[in-house]
Amino acid sequence: MYETIDPSFFNAPVIELARNLVGKYIVHERADGLLVVRIVETEAYHGPEDRAAHSFGNRRTKRTEVMFGEPGAVYTYQMHTHVLMNVVGAKEGVPHAVLIRAGEPIEGLELMQENRGNHIKKVSDLTNGPGKLSKALGVTMDYYGHHWTEKPLYIAEGLPQAEIEAGLRVGIGNTGEAVHYPWRFFEKDNPFVSKYRK
């Protein structure tokens, strides 16, 4: 039904990778059911030269360590009460990553509702933000260092892409020039794209 994607897919510059990821599926196989979303929004973080990236200046810590490893690895990061999901890109030794910001639910709607606490009125509020998406999919810090090519959590080939737009990244605050880089990619007119526009 869903096939894991080829590992070579991740071996690409993150700007390209971020764009290519839009339209792909994220699949999470759990004992209680199958959860699938279609990625509609991503952001590229260009490691050493990007002040907004955790790995700016090749900063290598326990947290950023996985970004220096193989492309296709999962970089999970906790922010306040939320978990954010990233895909490691480029090549080994280069700390580039792509943040998955939003998705469109394909399968497992009821499970996602449950994961989110059954308090969500609109379906579009289920997965239209990085923290929400992780929670709906049941992704936690336990997946730090996992690979997006291995079950039970993996990326699968999606449908042909719709029109993609580029824009400014969200929530990176006062990081100088980095604020202006147009490294946010999202599907045009898709209602599941996060609404945090500046």
Added chain:
DNA sequence: TCGTAGATTTTCT
């Protein structure tokens, strides 16, 4: 509908 404050935990200084 819009803007603001508070939550809460890991990581780094």
Added chain:
DNA sequence: GAAAATCTACGAC
């Protein structure tokens, strides 16, 4: 001890 790639509730209009 402060900051962080966010989300939600709540009050004003």
